[in-house]
Amino acid sequence: MSQNYFQDSWPEELSYCFGCGRNNKHGLHIKSYWKGEEALCNWMPKDHLKAGEDILCGGIIATIIDCHCLNTAIAQAYKQENRKIGTEPFIPFATGTIKIELLRPVSLQKSIILKAKVKEIKKNKIYVSCDLFSNNILCAKGEISAIRVENDFWKKKNSK
């Protein structure tokens, strides 16, 4: 059975995110899915995403944790509404805050597993935490707040 990845269900116009968009040719293409109460993501670094010789860039760690957690928040919102993930109207969230702890270097040579959990649900916010494992070793921890935004948030042109 093929996995139901959250990112494969979002509308086409939301599929170009650098971190998780399935249609971004230069993106990281992370894929998130439920396994019980956790959302998992398996991802393999690429050499150009390095910080040093065999160390993944910390900003890329922040990027995959943020995208994985935000996707998890949106999937959680669908779950709460008892709706099939990705069905219209899309339930838009945006990241409010990101906190990352880099515990030890992450190799470019090993695949990564992200394990996210919904920590708290408020009226318009969902808090999601995430552990990053490389070679089964906990190497980073993160948490985001995901904020429910207006329906056209991700579609509109920036008016500034």
Add this chain to the structure above:
Amino acid sequence: MSQNYFQDSWPEELSYCFGCGRNNKHGLHIKSYWKGEEALCNWMPKDHLKAGEDILCGGIIATIIDCHCLNTAIAQAYKQENRKIGTEPFIPFATGTIKIELLRPVSLQKSIILKAKVKEIKKNKIYVSCDLFSNNILCAKGEISAIRVENDFWKKKNSK
């Protein structure tokens, strides 16, 4: 007079970082420099780094803030030792924690200015905060802790 960018002074083997390495062909190439007590960075987003239609990816915001702050911490360490920036032996720091607040969407069409300040200096840690302005509007805030690491940290292969 040409600007003295921190990243142009680091050793060749540390010039491949995705966020700030001058020799990473696929990187973001941020450039940081002192202006008084602040470290500045002017940077232009690229279209493939989007989250949505005209919104810069939050993970990329975390990446440029992290790299700019870490470079600022290293530059500060050189300053404290009254040494010309980049001279051998290199003074290595690594990011310990990253905190980002995304206040409003950042356009892909406008250049960005990062303004970083050293907030606190401890024996082996330097705390750096950073404001991100797009079109002169404060759009994100960040803070990192930079940890003094052993001399071969950025050079060694990951042994895991």
